[in-house]
Amino acid sequence: MICQECGQKPATLHFTKIVNGEKTEFRLCESCAGEKGDMFAGASPNFSIHHLLSGLLKFDAAPSVTGSDPPPAETVARCETCGLTYAQFSKSGRFGCVDCYQQFAQRLGPIFRRIHGNMQHSGKVPRRAGGVIRIRKEINDLKRQLQQSIESEEFEQAAAIRDQIKDLEKQLASP
Structure with a gap:
């Protein structure tokens, strides 16, 4: 799909804006989205998808006031x-290492709940290979x-x- 603004580059951002029930859709390339920064919360001349997502998801729990002193070193996560700080993570949307998940766990919980609706990932089961797994998952759901x-x-x-569970358990027991 081509950018609606410049009509030349491929559109990498699909943005839907709903104001007073009126839906407007935008399909823009990254450079046009950066130029239209006033339309998107958190957009700047150095626009990137990571900046957009961090702005939409409100990674920064504490609001920052421009011109204020930085927080003391002992309070910076x-x-x-x-050595990645939470502020650096919120700007880039990427962790520096595996241990970042543990280090920022308290702040990530609310973000994951807001994005996924739950803290536990249930995943999907492949249709071809997951016959027994799918039946067990269905039994647990039931x-x-x-x-x-x-x-x-x-x-x-x-x-x-209860009867559905018994039927499924019989399917598991039979070879």
Whole structure:
């Protein structure tokens, strides 16, 4: 897809803006998106997708005030292995090493919840190779539904779910 602004470069940014129920879509190349910085929160002349995402996801928990003194060194979150600060991570959107996940864990939890809706990754099971895995996952999902049905005293629905679980467990037992 070609950039709507310049009509020359490929569009690398698809941005949907909704104001008062009116939806407007933009498809721009990186340079045109940088020039239209006033349209996008956090965009600057050095525009990049990482800057856009960090602005949209509000990586920086504490608002920064321009012209204020930097925080004392002991309060700056820094990875002990690679020396990356949280501020550097929020600008680039990338970690410096594996240990950064552990070092910034408290700040990452709310971000992951906002992005994924959950802290636990459930993943996907391949259709071809994951027959047994898929059945086990379905059984676990049904067990959660069964527990919810019992807690909400929907016993007829719980009995139906119990029967589905038994059928799936029979499929696992048979070769």
